[in-house]
Amino acid sequence: xxxxxxxxxxxxxxxxxxxxxxxxxxxxxxxxxxxxxxxxxxxxxxxxxxxxxxxxxxxxxxxxxxxxxxxxxxxxxxxxxxxxxxxxxxxxxxxxxxxxxxxxxxxxxxxxxxxxxxxxxxxxxxxxxxxxxxxxxxxxxxxxxxxxxxxxxx
Numbered sequence: 001x002x003x004x005x006x007x008x009x010x011x012x013x014x015x016x017x018x019x020x021x022x023x024x025x026x027x028x029x030x031x032x033x034x035x036x037x038x039x040x041x042x043x044x045x046x047x048x049x050x051x052x053x054x055x056x057x058x059x060x061x062x063x064x065x066x067x068x069x070x071x072x073x074x075x076x077x078x079x080x081x082x083x084x085x086x087x088x089x090x091x092x093x094x095x096x097x098x099x100x101x102x103x104x105x106x107x108x109x110x111x112x113x114x115x116x117x118x119x120x121x122x123x124x125x126x127x128x129x130x131x132x133x134x135x136x137x138x139x140x141x142x143x144x145x146x147x148x149x150x151x152x153x154x
Contacts, residue, residue: 030085074096
């Protein structure tokens with residue numbers, strides 16, 4: 001019967017905008033064709049031409065591939081191979097890393113009293129992994145006074 005033996009479960013990560021490939025070994029008899037493969041993500045059938053399983057020949061070396069990954073591609077993928085002799089399954093858990101995303105606020109000139117203060121909050125609306133540090137600069141010189149994480153108090 002069929003089995004996907006290497007690896008049965010794998011935890012992977014990829015960077016948004018790149019292509020992702022996880023090697024699989026598919027063995028058994030009879031050898032499958034592409035219409036014997038079903039891919040699901042989080043239990044839902046995947047109908048996306050960027051997401052494929054390329055079946056190798058002879059030695060069973062195959063690949064699970066996602067072209068041009070994006071943050072919505074994170075999830076748990078199950079590859080099911082079925083033939084008249086049986087079926088096999090592999091699971092690929094994929095975590096996507098992407099750059100911080102900020103909500104832009106248009107800047108307007110405002111007059112401030114010399115003794116007045118204001119706060120600049122640079123917390124991203126999305127990021128994976130979350131930022132580990134923040135750097136504020138003025139005229140290409142780092143500002144350290146008044147900085148607390150993603151907040152600058154001036």
